[in-house]
Amino acid sequence: MHRVIISxxxxxxxxxxxxxxxxxxxxxxxxxxxNARRADTGEPLLQKSDSDFIVHASGVKSRHVIExxxxxxxxxxxxxxxxxxxxxxxxEAEFGIASAKKALAHAGVDGSDIDLVICSASHHQRPYPAIxxxxxxxxxxxxxxxxxxxxxxxxxxxxxxxxxxxxxxxHKRILVSTPEIITGHLNFxxxxxxxxxxxxxxxxxxxxxxxxxxRPGRFEVLDTRTWTQMSNNIRTNLGYHTRTxxxxxxxxxxxxxxxxxxxxxxxxxxxxxxxxxxxxxxxxHGLTPEGIRRFWLHQANARMNxxxxxxxxxxxxxxxxxxxxxxxxGNTAGAGAIVALSENHADMKAGDFGLICAFGAGYSIGGxxxxxx
Amino acid sequence: MHRVIISxxxxxxxxxxxxxxxxxxxxxxxxxxxNARRADTGEPLLQKSDSDFIVHASGVKSRHVIExxxxxxxxxxxxxxxxxxxxxxxxEAEFGIASAKKALAHAGVDGSDIDLVICSASHHQRPYPAIxxxxxxxxxxxxxxxxxxxxxxxxxxxxxxxxxxxxxxxHKRILVSTPEIITGHLNFxxxxxxxxxxxxxxxxxxxxxxxxxxRPGRFEVLDTRTWTQMSNNIRTNLGYHTRTxxxxxxxxxxxxxxxxxxxxxxxxxxxxxxxxxxxxxxxxHGLTPEGIRRFWLHQANARMNxxxxxxxxxxxxxxxxxxxxxxxxGNTAGAGAIVALSENHADMKAGDFGLICAFGAGYSIGGxxxxxx
Numbered sequence: 001m002h003r004v005i006i007s008x009x010x011x012x013x014x015x016x017x018x019x020x021x022x023x024x025x026x027x028x029x030x031x032x033x034x035n036a037r038r039a040d041t042g043e044p045l046l047q048k049s050d051s052d053f054i055v056h057a058s059g060v061k062s063r064h065v066i067e068x069x070x071x072x073x074x075x076x077x078x079x080x081x082x083x084x085x086x087x088x089x090x091x092e093a094e095f096g097i098a099s100a101k102k103a104l105a106h107a108g109v110d111g112s113d114i115d116l117v118i119c120s121a122s123h124h125q126r127p128y129p130a131i132x133x134x135x136x137x138x139x140x141x142x143x144x145x146x147x148x149x150x151x152x153x154x155x156x157x158x159x160x161x162x163x164x165x166x167x168x169x170x171h172k173r174i175l176v177s178t179p180e181i182i183t184g185h186l187n188f189x190x191x192x193x194x195x196x197x198x199x200x201x202x203x204x205x206x207x208x209x210x211x212x213x214x215r216p217g218r219f220e221v222l223d224t225r226t227w228t229q230m231s232n233n234i235r236t237n238l239g240y241h242t243r244t245x246x247x248x249x250x251x252x253x254x255x256x257x258x259x260x261x262x263x264x265x266x267x268x269x270x271x272x273x274x275x276x277x278x279x280x281x282x283x284x285h286g287l288t289p290e291g292i293r294r295f296w297l298h299q300a301n302a303r304m305n306x307x308x309x310x311x312x313x314x315x316x317x318x319x320x321x322x323x324x325x326x327x328x329x330g331n332t333a334g335a336g337a338i339v340a341l342s343e344n345h346a347d348m349k350a351g352d353f354g355l356i357c358a359f360g361a362g363y364s365i366g367g368x369x370x371x372x373x
Numbered sequence: 374m375h376r377v378i379i380s381x382x383x384x385x386x387x388x389x390x391x392x393x394x395x396x397x398x399x400x401x402x403x404x405x406x407x408n409a410r411r412a413d414t415g416e417p418l419l420q421k422s423d424s425d426f427i428v429h430a431s432g433v434k435s436r437h438v439i440e441x442x443x444x445x446x447x448x449x450x451x452x453x454x455x456x457x458x459x460x461x462x463x464x465e466a467e468f469g470i471a472s473a474k475k476a477l478a479h480a481g482v483d484g485s486d487i488d489l490v491i492c493s494a495s496h497h498q499r500p501y502p503a504i505x506x507x508x509x510x511x512x513x514x515x516x517x518x519x520x521x522x523x524x525x526x527x528x529x530x531x532x533x534x535x536x537x538x539x540x541x542x543x544h545k546r547i548l549v550s551t552p553e554i555i556t557g558h559l560n561f562x563x564x565x566x567x568x569x570x571x572x573x574x575x576x577x578x579x580x581x582x583x584x585x586x587x588r589p590g591r592f593e594v595l596d597t598r599t600w601t602q603m604s605n606n607i608r609t610n611l612g613y614h615t616r617t618x619x620x621x622x623x624x625x626x627x628x629x630x631x632x633x634x635x636x637x638x639x640x641x642x643x644x645x646x647x648x649x650x651x652x653x654x655x656x657x658h659g660l661t662p663e664g665i666r667r668f669w670l671h672q673a674n675a676r677m678n679x680x681x682x683x684x685x686x687x688x689x690x691x692x693x694x695x696x697x698x699x700x701x702x703g704n705t706a707g708a709g710a711i712v713a714l715s716e717n718h719a720d721m722k723a724g725d726f727g728l729i730c731a732f733g734a735g736y737s738i739g740g741x742x743x744x745x746x
Contacts (some may be wrong), residue, residue: 001374080624081614086605091614114572123500125612128524128734129603137603146530148521151501161534163539173409185613203507226517230502230510239498240558241454241464243627248452250693254616281643361501
């Protein structure tokens with residue numbers, strides 16, 4: 001049974017930024033137009049938004065997106081990204097590769113040293129060929145690839161799979177990639193969710209530690225865990241079968257089929273479940289939250305993370321202990337906790353413990369207990 | 374490191390049948406209407422189909438489908454399956470559960486004995502909550518669930534993951550489920566692919582073998598392997614990002630976004646790759662094809678399987694050695710090889726070797742070397 005390390009970590013943040021103010025201006029302009037229409041039909045009028053509400057509700061002040069064009073246009077409210085021909089690299093694979101190259105460089109290995117690519121994300125661009133296989137070809141990796149998904153726990157669940165595949169000796173070195181292009185599926189006309197998300201891609205190289213091998217500055221993965229429990233409070237309904245219920249089965253109306261969220265229920269239920277997960281997972285290793293140098297939590301909501309930590313520790317915890325990237329990036333789904341890890345581990349010392357804990361749609365929670373070598 | 378067995382196997386075949394003759398009558402009726410329209414516009418006319426062409430091209434004589442209504446209606450050509458409310462069990466989970474219950478009964482365990490559900494299929498009904506989590510709730514399983522996919526190798530790839538998760542001690546008993554509702558995404562107006570597929574759901578229980586434990590009649594999994602290589606010759610393009618390239622990003626036209634296949638290239642390339650995979654995989658275990666009592670191959674095309682076996686053995690191989698369920702069921706994607714396994718293993722003796730080998734979109738190939746206990 002092999003000891004397993006994360007030998008490389010990479011995060012790719014797209015350059016374009018959208019501030020709350022820009023998003024609110026676009027949203028409110030659309031509401032004006034929509035309400036003028038509704039005034040004629042007698043439908044209930046929509047409420048405008050403002051930046052203070054967004055910051056209070058989520059903590060998000062800006063988000064990075066793959067493509068600004070189209071999102072802020074009140075007549076479109078979706079990124080405008082031309083379709084590519086089948087023989088061109090897909091956007092999701094391209095985004096995954098950008099973070100993968102950084103993770104490979106960090107690990108000091110080439111693509112050809114990888115023997116499995118797992119592409120795990122909240123949404124995939126298509127079912128097949130798997131995005132992981134496109135990445136495999138572009139990176140020159142060996143072996144195989146497959147796609148998986150578990151909402152915002154996608155990277156954590158893939159890490160659980162990868163660590164155990166290496167532990168069992170099935171693969172030598174695995175690339176876990178989580179390219180999250182959330183703006184592609186976001187309903188920018190929904191006041192409750194349009195401001196939450198941003199795009200980001202992360203990757204990790206997972207490999208075995210040879211007998212006597214020293215890898216200072218890298219994390220050993222002591223344990224991983226996943227937990228899920230059914231909830232419709234974060235849900236999306238688009239799939240192939242959506243067509244079978246429609247009058248015209250060759251057309252899919254996305255109205256009602258994009259992400260929807262019952263925010264207050266998610267906040268309460270996932271906060272309680274997350275705290276329980278953290279405390280129990282650590283206790284099984286003879287640890288308490290105080291013994292963990294750093295927490296890389298899912299980046300969905302600033303108040304939610306503060307509450308999970310307060311319940312776990314019994315007191316407030318600062319951002320040195322649990323860094324946040326949410327304010328700048330928004331919720332980047334499965335990528336969030338790994339972006340926080342990527343940006344906040346260089347100061348850790350040998351022997352320091354760290355905990356990745358991602359949570360979200362499903363409900364799902366995924367954790368990994370790390371110790372710096 | 375644990376020895377791993379498949380302790381339960383279950384297959385669910387929906388009752389409704391569609392014969393080649395029925396499918397051809399519907400298709401040709403649509404072609405008549407379409408060609409009348411095309412005659413007016415000057416577009417090239419479409420070719421009609423016939424049952425002999427279907428049998429020659431694929432070996433398929435009938436297929437079972439979840440819902441006949443709508444498929445044979447030349448004005449619709451898609452199953453008519455009303456959308457369910459979010460709080461109702463989804464069709465994919467329901468279909469997965471039907472086979473899962475058979476696999477649990479075969480293994481002699483309850484849902485509560487399972488600590489991970491993997492739902493691995495060519496297509497999923499939605500990204501989140503994961504279908505595996507719905508199954509988890511309905512079956513009363515513990516731990517967690519996640520969804521993954523790798524085209525027609527979906528069950529084989531999930532078996533690879535499950536076997537190694539158990540081997541590494543991360544889970545005790547895993548349910549691998551592959552509910553394939555292919556008729557939901559099939560373009561019944563495409564002469565090249567409309568006749569190939571049918572619906573089926575399969576499940577396997579994967580668990581460790583305790584020291585000294587005897588499980589006669591069950592298969593030990595000696596090894597598993599996955600292989601992938603990029604190809605667009607089997608491809609589908611529907612995903613959330615499809616909308617970002619469209620004029621109206623709140624509507625997705627499925628024209629061009631359903632499964633398409635370059636049949637002759639797939640036949641040639643996957644036949645060669647499949648034969649190579651089989652011979653090399655067996656050789657690494659000191660085995661030749663002659664030493665394998667039974668092959669459960671992917672059920673896509675009767676001539677393709679015959680060719681793979683002929684290249685592997687150096688001579689023709691009969692259906693006792695490599696049973697086919699394709700004639701009756703069509704290509705049931707990831708489920709096919711496991712349906713063949715489910716229906717064709719009771720006569721095997723202790724010590725007999727068997728090989729699961731699935732192949733398809735990606736390209737992807739997944740194999741599992743079994744020996745009956």
